[in-house]
Amino acid sequence: MKKDRREFLKSTVGLTALTSLVPAIAVGQSFSIESRDPDLGHVFLTSPYLQNPSPNAITVMFIVNLPSYSYVEFGESEELGKKAHKTENGLVVAYNRVNKITLLNLKPATTYYYRVVSKEISKFDPYNLIYGETIVSYIHSFITPSFEKDDVSVLIMNDLHERPYSIPHLMNLVDKKEMDFVFFNGDVFDYQEDEKQIIDNMLTPCCDEFASNIPFYFVRGNHETRGKFARELYHYFATPKEQQYYEFLWGVTHFTVLDTGEDKPDTDKEYGNIVDFDSYREEQLQWFKKVVQTAGFKKAKFRVVLMHIPFFHSDDWHGTKHLEKLFSSIFNDSKIDICICGHTHRYGVYSPDKKKHRYPIIIGGGPKEGNRTIISLKANSKQLSLKMMRDDGKLVGNYDIVPKE
Ligand SMILES: [Fe+2]
Structure with missing residues (x-):
């Protein structure tokens, strides 16, 4: 049986901390959980990790435990505002667990903020797709490399x-x-x-x-x-x-x-x-x-x-x-x-x-x-x-x- 997700958060971060940790969009619907405990339902198995940087692009990777549709929200402030996912042959990559999503058209030498979101696909019939739990990571940041700097x-x-x-x-x-x-x-x-x-x-x-x-x-x-x-x-x-x-x-x-x-x-x-x-x-x-x-x-x-x-x-x-x-x-x-x-x-x-x-x-x-x-x-x-x-x-x-x- 799944553990209660709210109980998990209460026990690990305390109820007062919960309000500040859970992103606004998730309150009342879903919870931000970075956990390696599969008994908690849909969870991140890793935090996001950055790969293959360049002045105009970077790849965000993260792993979840259930087949899902996952994406990255990012922007130049903590308001975020942009969204990236991966597409292949006209389809958005989904019903997967290991995510490799490249953020494109970034400005060089710029601080970006981002978080990752994963929506469990609980039912994937040919004409009936049902989403389950949505999980949202904490906000992280990175700086893109510069074209100008030599070091x-x-x-x-x-x-x-x-x-x-x-x-x-x-x-x-x-x-x-x-x-x-x-x-x-x-x-x-x-x-x-x-x-x-x-x-x-x-x-x-x-x-x-x-x-x-x-x-x-x-x-x-x-x-x-x-x-x-x-x-x-x-x-x-x-x-x-x-x-x-x-x-x-x-x-x-x-x-x-x-x-x-x-x-x-x-x-x-x-x-x-x-x-x-x-x-x-x-x-x-x-x-x-x-x-x-x-x-x-x-x-x-x-x-x-x-x-x-x-x-x-x-x-x-x-x-x-x-x-x-x-x-x-x-x-x-x-x-x-x-x-x-x-x-x-x-x-x-x-x-x-x-x-x-x-x-x-x-x-x-x-x-x-x-x-x-x-x-x-x-x-x-x-x-x-x-x-x-x-x-x-x-x-x-x-x-x-x-x-x-
Ligand atoms: Fe070795």
Whole structure:
């Protein structure tokens, strides 16, 4: 039997607080509930989390527990006033649970306020659609990136391996005030089991810490390619062009994100003949050859590569060597400024090497206490500055670069 929703709110926030928490439109009809308790009826399983930002657009994601029609209300003040939902082939996306809604035509460098709304579809017959409960989130805000500003500030974490508590711990070691986005450089998980794992071990700690207000990007490590839910994982994140490898420009810094795949050969028996990472890495090389020809890449003051498996200072397994064979020369020839990785679980800063890599390679550590790191990268037109902090607050790496001539 469902718990009483009003009783739930009374017990958790107190009746006086309820009035201020429930948005005006919902009073008397429905209640704003951000809960992970499915016994409460229609509920949000996550707070909204921001993805794939640009000066004119941002994607709002959130998960509910029942098939529903969901949308975002947003605007430049807490009055909101605009509404966005997703359409596909003439139909508004509905009767779904995992929501990925992009707000378009935003102004750069502007503060926006938003909340998400979800209307349960309790009956969906061909000619008889009946809505059930409506739930409304709290109001959150974000600032769109600027076209004018040259700077970027990023926090990078890797190899958390099912340790949700590492996210607030590491983020509390660094200054978050100027942060533009957070980047997860793979192996947040050990393998993909189900949706609950993604919510509990990543989305909830991200939302609690920052993700309703500051966007994050994610790229897979080798561990995220494993397990029965691996093929569903991409539904929970938004990336440029909906690809798992991607590129974007922020200020004067260009970011290339590669999805390095598995570390062992595709024929390894534990993969059961249902992986094809050799072709996938080659596909990424062909794509990257085009990226290096773009004006965005060529004109950038700094070119940063983010990828999970480093092909130097790592292991000699198949995936690693295959990446080296494919990308080693193009990274040098295209004047990559810095490559930031994870995977080895041993943090380190490796200066440019004339023979192998003419750019520094930074490897973040993890996942156990004493090995976890968070990397802060700040860049403007004059300098790129990277600092790597260990989980005890000690600075264990830094690297400063000026633009190449
Ligand atoms: Fe790892």
